[in-house]
Amino acid sequence: MSNKIIHWFKYGSPQSFYPLAGKMIPWFWALAAIFCVAGLWIGFFVAPTDATQGEAYRIIFIHVPASWMSMFLYIVMACWAGIGLSLNTRLSSMMASAIAPTGAMFAFLSLWTGALWGKPMWGTWWVWDARLTSELILLFLYLGFMALQAAIDEPRRADKAGAILALVGVVNVPIIYFSVKWWNTLHQGASISMSKAPTMAITMLWGMLVMALAFWMYSIAVALQRARAIMLERERHTDWVKYAVE
Amino acid sequence: MKQADALNQAGTLAELGTLGVLLAVARRDLLLALRRKSEVMTVLFFFVIVVSLFPLGIGPEMALLRIIAPGVLWVAALLAAMLSLNRLFAADYADGTLEQMVLSPAPLGLLVIGKILAHWLVTGLPLVLIAPLLGLQYDLDGRALGVLMLSLLIGTPLLSLIGAIGAALTLGVRGGGVLLSLLTLPLYIPALIFGAGAVEADISGLGATGHLSLLAALLALACFFAPWATTAGLRIALE
Amino acid sequence: MLTAINLACVRGDRHLFANLGFTLEPGGRLHVTGENGSGKTSLLRILCGLSPPESGQIHWQGEPIRGLGDEYRKAVLYLGHHNAIKEELTALENLRTTAALAGIAVADEEGVALLGRVGLAGREDLPVRFLSQGQKRRVALSRLLWSPAPLWILDEPFVALDTAAVSWLAEIVGAHLDRGGMAVLTSHQEVNIASGIAQFLRITP
Numbered sequence: 001m002s003n004k005i006i007h008w009f010k011y012g013s014p015q016s017f018y019p020l021a022g023k024m025i026p027w028f029w030a031l032a033a034i035f036c037v038a039g040l041w042i043g044f045f046v047a048p049t050d051a052t053q054g055e056a057y058r059i060i061f062i063h064v065p066a067s068w069m070s071m072f073l074y075i076v077m078a079c080w081a082g083i084g085l086s087l088n089t090r091l092s093s094m095m096a097s098a099i100a101p102t103g104a105m106f107a108f109l110s111l112w113t114g115a116l117w118g119k120p121m122w123g124t125w126w127v128w129d130a131r132l133t134s135e136l137i138l139l140f141l142y143l144g145f146m147a148l149q150a151a152i153d154e155p156r157r158a159d160k161a162g163a164i165l166a167l168v169g170v171v172n173v174p175i176i177y178f179s180v181k182w183w184n185t186l187h188q189g190a191s192i193s194m195s196k197a198p199t200m201a202i203t204m205l206w207g208m209l210v211m212a213l214a215f216w217m218y219s220i221a222v223a224l225q226r227a228r229a230i231m232l233e234r235e236r237h238t239d240w241v242k243y244a245v246e
Numbered sequence: 247m248k249q250a251d252a253l254n255q256a257g258t259l260a261e262l263g264t265l266g267v268l269l270a271v272a273r274r275d276l277l278l279a280l281r282r283k284s285e286v287m288t289v290l291f292f293f294v295i296v297v298s299l300f301p302l303g304i305g306p307e308m309a310l311l312r313i314i315a316p317g318v319l320w321v322a323a324l325l326a327a328m329l330s331l332n333r334l335f336a337a338d339y340a341d342g343t344l345e346q347m348v349l350s351p352a353p354l355g356l357l358v359i360g361k362i363l364a365h366w367l368v369t370g371l372p373l374v375l376i377a378p379l380l381g382l383q384y385d386l387d388g389r390a391l392g393v394l395m396l397s398l399l400i401g402t403p404l405l406s407l408i409g410a411i412g413a414a415l416t417l418g419v420r421g422g423g424v425l426l427s428l429l430t431l432p433l434y435i436p437a438l439i440f441g442a443g444a445v446e447a448d449i450s451g452l453g454a455t456g457h458l459s460l461l462a463a464l465l466a467l468a469c470f471f472a473p474w475a476t477t478a479g480l481r482i483a484l485e
Numbered sequence: 486m487l488t489a490i491n492l493a494c495v496r497g498d499r500h501l502f503a504n505l506g507f508t509l510e511p512g513g514r515l516h517v518t519g520e521n522g523s524g525k526t527s528l529l530r531i532l533c534g535l536s537p538p539e540s541g542q543i544h545w546q547g548e549p550i551r552g553l554g555d556e557y558r559k560a561v562l563y564l565g566h567h568n569a570i571k572e573e574l575t576a577l578e579n580l581r582t583t584a585a586l587a588g589i590a591v592a593d594e595e596g597v598a599l600l601g602r603v604g605l606a607g608r609e610d611l612p613v614r615f616l617s618q619g620q621k622r623r624v625a626l627s628r629l630l631w632s633p634a635p636l637w638i639l640d641e642p643f644v645a646l647d648t649a650a651v652s653w654l655a656e657i658v659g660a661h662l663d664r665g666g667m668a669v670l671t672s673h674q675e676v677n678i679a680s681g682i683a684q685f686l687r688i689t690p
Contacts, residue, residue: 022336071434140432147428151419154497163427168411168475172433175464179436182460183443237498260590270585274574281573281612343586344565349533350586351559357586485536 014231015240017091021224028221035214039065042207056120060204063113065212066106067131070138071173073103073219077145078170081163091227093159094234096166097149098226102219104142112136130184134177141169155234267352268360275364278337287331290372293326298378307383308385315384316394316445323373323398323441324434327405330369331430334361334413335480350482355473358480362406362473370402386449393448395459401441404465407472408433414479438466486510487532487636487667491543501527502598502688509610514668514681519688525671526566526640528688532669533638535564545636559588562634564642568625571646572614576605579613580655591631603627604650606627614647619644629657637661639670651676 043061050057077099084093114132115125126132141152152158235241262270279286300318301311338344338361347357377398378391386394412430417424444457486509493503501524509515515524531538533549534557535680543550550557558638570579577596582590591599600609603623605616613621637658643651655678660666661680 055332103349137435140428144425144429147425148415148419151416151421151425153420157482157485161479164475164478164482165412165415168433168471171471172436175436175467176432179439179460183439262585262588262590264588267585267588270582274571274578274582274585275644277578278571278573337571340567341571342565342569343571345535345563345565345567346569346583346586348535349561351588352553353555445520448629454598 002037010013014091014094014235015238017246018228018231018240019243021228025221025224025228028217028224032214032217032221035210037216039207039211039214041211042203047203049209053121056117059113060152061207061211063110063117064208065215066113067111067135068212069215069219070103070106070110070135070142073099073106074138074141074166074173075170077103078166081159081166084159085163085167090159090234093163094227094230095223097159097161097221098232099219100142100149101226102144102222104139104146106215106219107135107139107142111139128184130177130181133180137176137180138173145169249394264352264356267350268363271347271357271360271427272364272367275361276367277369279364286368286372287332287438289326289330290376292329292378293322293373294376296322296325298383301383309330311384312386315381315386316442316449317382317392319380319445320375320397320401320438320442323377323402323432324405324438326398327369327402327409328371328427328430330365330411331413332424334365334410335417335483336359336413336422339417339483344480345484348481354477354480358410358473358476362403362410362476363412366403366406370398370406373402374398386445390445390449393454393458394445396463397441397444397454400461400465401437404437404461404468405434407465408437409470410476411472413481415482417480417483437461440464486544486546487669488544488547489532490542490544492528492531492543493539494524495539496524496527500690502690503540505686505688507684507686509636509667509684510682511665511667511671512662514662514670514678515684515686517669517671517686517688523688523690524668525688529563529565529638529640529669529671533561534680536561553557560634561636561638562587562628562632563638563640564625565640568621570621570624573612575610575612576600576616576627577609578625580625582658583628587628587632587634588632589633591677595631599627599630600624602630602654611679619647619650622646623650626654626657629654629661635666637666637670638666639668641673643672643674643676651659655679 004085006140011088016217039061043058047057080092080099081096083089084091111132114135118127119125145162148165149158149162150162232241232245298321300314304314317321335344338347348354350357374395377394381391381394412426412433413430415425415429439456439460444454444461447448447457447480448454488506488508490506491503492505494501494624495573505528507515509631517528519525527536530536532543534543545553545557545560553606569583574582577600580596580600581591581593588611597606597609600606605620605623605627608616608620609641613624615623626642639658642658646654655676658670659678659680661679668681
């Protein structure tokens, strides 16, 4: 019994995780590429042209999965950070730091594609729609997390401080989302809503799901790669790193 | 505890309850604020000047000013609260008092509440009191001024509580001040929405009760959660 | 009784010490020595529970301090490099708030008497910023007079003190040890503490 537990915890230590992650990364990259090609193919060639929005709506195949990922990654990041804080496991904290830039990238991608979508639809780059606004605040939260970790030299302290911020953020995200929604419904000026997506054909949903899978695989691959880099940097004085680099 | 009693050299010294420790911390911070009045005045003056700048930038049209008044007053209050946060723990951190707080037998969370209480009394309450005067500049009527005061009365303690988390996390960190605003301002957004929204809703005749109760709910949540996060942040800063 | 078992400390990339252990009995004092930057202060901060050790345990009366919480904090008095006093407050106000933090109420007249004993008679109501470096240190040291804590952890307590104050402080620590107290201290200068069982711990990397 206890044997098994020790065996599992083995992968919690950087020196055994490092080669394992190295082996996994190419597979995730390959899966990401396959799903991405499939998703884009569904999005551009299979999904029908929308009656009211024409071809421009096709950006939702990037926009919607990117928004999903940005929110989901924040929760994943907070989970890793929380585990790192409570169990004092180095690897979990490294994973949290590795996920943050990817999450921020997806939040930014979501905002950017939202703007590209808004221009042909409503003639403006930016609408103060509840989802776009929440996404913007989410980007701020990611940037805050990364800035805090970058400003602290001692890695342990950076991990712990970042973890508390991520946990505070995760409690706040629903509150922020709810309050922004409430604010949005009270102000008539912003009646345009991004959430009113074109009536969904089943192929569109498939396209978005496949793209979301592609983003998933990409996130895992990139996060693992970044975690490996963080490991090497932090443990540069240990023997296993010297051995691994050679 | 026999040993401790045997070691008590003065013999007669009384023990303070936990509430006594909380009050002692708050009293000390108030005393300090009294000795450095200029710091308190700076925050208040900042609030006044920011609010007064908007009509100069936008134009003196009263109809427009009435509309933007709740937002302007609340954003200015947010920034003023930000400005004062830097000093919440920094002095105690620099002179070693924070170490003694962490080592105090009283729970650190209570001491933190004492400090936040003092911080609010010194920087938050003055904003609440002066807000109606500034509201007059924006031609708000008596009812709206009352709602504005009430929303700030519930909202400014919330700002102090949330801000304390950021202040603890950025303690002794490079570029702490700017970083503090980057961390804290996004977390202030719900307070801004419900606070300014309350005044707006009152002006447009919708009634402010909903907003104010949500703001109060946030305050209750923060009272529960913020001291925990702040203490964790302080312990990490001292490690 | 304070026991340290296999303590290790890492700061940034530097391993300051490892496998450090000792036992301190009532009436005992532990002198921690070592070069600048060897980790004396880090060790003292670990001992009082401010920072966790990289590995190893600290036991107080046989229990690990992590689980003791306020019971251990009540038993410890820590005097760090910083005086933990406020420049704007008077010596008396400083003494009273410091005592309050430790959960002890000191009345005005008691406070005046205590300050008299550290040689600050007549300066009780002066803001501390008008005092000299040594006098500020004395305000901080006044904690030793009211604290009921059996374990004193003193980081360079003799710094900035004149010879008379140094021997006074040595006496205070000695009296504490005679009462069955314990002390862990660092010091650059030779100090004559008459009583207690002395142990010396030299930190080497």
